[in-house]
Amino acid sequence: MARDEKAGSTAGVQAGAGVVPQHVAIIMDGNGRWAKLRGRPRLFGHRAGARRVRDIVQACPQLGVKYLTIFAFSTENWKRTQTEVAGLMGMFKRYIMNEAKTLHNAGVCVRFIGDRLRLEPSLQRLMNDLEALTAGNDTVHLTIAINYGGRDEVTRAVQRMAVEVADGRLHPQDVTSDTLTAFLDTHVLPDPDLVIRTSGEARISNFLLWQSAYAEYEFIDTLWPDFTPDEFARVIGRFAARDRRFGGVRA
Template sequence: MAALSEASSRILSDHPPGGPRHVAIIMDGNGRWATQRGRPRLFGHHAGARRVREIVEACPDFGVEYLTIFAFSTENWKRTQVEVAGLMSLFRRYISREARSLSEFGVRVRFIGDRVRLDDKLIRLMDDLEAITADKTRVNLTIALNYGGRDEVARATQRLAQDVAAGRLNPDDVDEETLPKYLDTYVLPDPDLVIRTSGEARISNFLLWQSAYAEYEFIDTLWPDFSKTEFGALCASYGGRERRYGGVRT
């Protein structure tokens, strides 16, 4: 039997056996997919958006209760104005078109990230989608939009510091269990499995705090080609891993 520390045992008990409960995906490769076909990058982003539905609807088949997808990072503003404008238009269109089907399928949608730089129409659509799916329980879909892990931790730290300054929080009580309560993901379990498509082997500032004990899969498939079959295979592979959380099994 494993010889685990008390903290490691607690973390382990929070994760169900078998496949991953929470999968996070860095959806990379849309631009390259389009370029390979002689099309503009936005063509690839539209194809990638269509792929999201298939993966969301596959989640119950593999026991995945939570799916978090990286849609737009705080660094993506560095892209060309044309591409950024096209992506923002795509997000508005996607939310408008998919709201009903997501709700009917039983998907609860949440958004994480800093909304300050987003336009008012997009923010209203995000708020509306969160509201109309608030009672759904089949799949919990979290969309990271204008999100960066460092930015999230910085914003969380600011809120924590404000509570300390106001006397609502004792500095001596701050520990590793305190900060997560101030993160955008405070109502979500930590991801068990993080997948990045397109062959890149980096985490790109995604869920830095939350993924401390996540398993990672870096695959060559470009996001628009990522299929339910491949998703299922990765979930099954996760189920065969030995996860010790810093402990030692004997």
């Protein structure tokens, strides 16, 4: 389905008495610090963070959030220790195997974005299988960013677009912002209305750079494993109070 048919407006949708974001993106930060505060290794925090993902996904339908995108592993995270990277990759495999049936039964459509070529073939197969299993679901659209970086995504999109130009299927004068959008990993998704970062850090860390041009941001102090559905609901509630003009002014 074409992007504009699937995505619709990025201005949020009505839910009950207030306006809720149609698409929420989350930078799930603070797992390592959460573990350190408890005297445990970083992977202990990552496992706790993975369990929190289930809670937040389950909360989305009641809150009226249709699309949820989470930042699981960035293109820069390969710089971490080999032990931590290997542990994370194993955790991703277990998450997919353990959660696939639950996600499917809950009507969750799962997609993965990022450059898959660097990932182990066994992990790629699990990702592909989960996408195929849940492709027909529509209760919540969960997008998981693995080996993802905003600049890398735009670079890969431009490379694909350049091939189209070189082959004569696309003329340079016809290239618009919508053209580039159609080559992004997220081309079937609406742009995020709200981006949340946990753990007190106030930066976007190369996440959805193109798509978040008009997103609202919430930087909160809570470490990701402590980010409960109740706090998620409060953040969603604050979104309703924001005056979103998209560069215009009120009459």
